[in-house]
Amino acid sequence: MLSQIAPSDDLAFFRPHQFLARENERPEAYYDILEGWACRHRLLSDGRRQITALYLPGDLCDPIWPLSGVCHDAVVALTNVRAVRRPLGDMQPLDRSRGAGLRLAESIERQSGWLVSLGRKTAVERLAHLLLELFERMRRAGLAYGQQCALPLTQTDIADATGLTAVHVNRTLQAMRAKGVLEFHSKWLRIPDLGALRDLAALGPHDPV
Structure with a gap:
């Protein structure tokens, strides 16, 4: 909070x-x-x-x-x-x-997650992991509303956080939208099914986000 x-x-x-x-x-x-x-x-x-x-x-x-x-x-x-x-x-x-x-420990754990994501995960898994992490952090801060939260990042920002190109990010996000695992509207992110996005991020049941 x-x-x-x-x-x-x-x-x-x-x-x-x-x-x-x-x-x-x-x-x-x-x-x-x-x-x-x-x-x-x-x-x-x-x-x-x-x-x-x-x-x-x-x-x-x-x-x-x-x-x-x-x-x-x-x-x-x-x-x-x-x-x-x-x-x-x-x-x-x-x-x-x-x-x-506690917040320092959370920051270090988050960096470990990013390292694994950048080193071993596919483009879809990286994006799913990042978006799920951001949603969960906003929710813990009391700033998520149902299944949605603000996401004021550009596709270039997302690319620079995930080690991808902006073009690759755009194509991957379009594919994820087509699967119905996420929605974007005016810098707002909506996740209809958190479990499905977690599976797409290659996260196990006990893996932190």
Whole structure:
């Protein structure tokens, strides 16, 4: 669920494409995302981009910063973002009072899932896994409505998160729509059958999302 806002909280606002942190920067604060989406990415020398994390409402951006003190990859807003700005010195690295330790563990587990997906899964399995993960994260934040949630990602964003081309993403999504396992309407995702999408993502009954 989303963090509660205290009167003393320092709110920060970012526009789409604005940096929350730049590559190899030493941030002075981390952000508790209240609204909007952001991503961490790395650019190759030829301009290709790999999205290495997506930050949604309820996420800490980034829970690793209090441990490392450095943002190795740039973090940029994908939509308008509203967040609580918390100085790094105000948090012990594994401070469980704010759930930071739990959210760090979830972030590490999610990265493992992405690694398996990128290394071993087919295009359909990768997309199904990513969309299911995003839906479940939005639901845990209280931002899913029935079987649907906001999905403000472009097909290029999805391609850069899954290691595919935008053309491949488009074709794969069309095939998934034709099978009736998902629907897109005006940046909203609807999943008629979560079990079917889970099967399509090659997830076992006890695999985390």
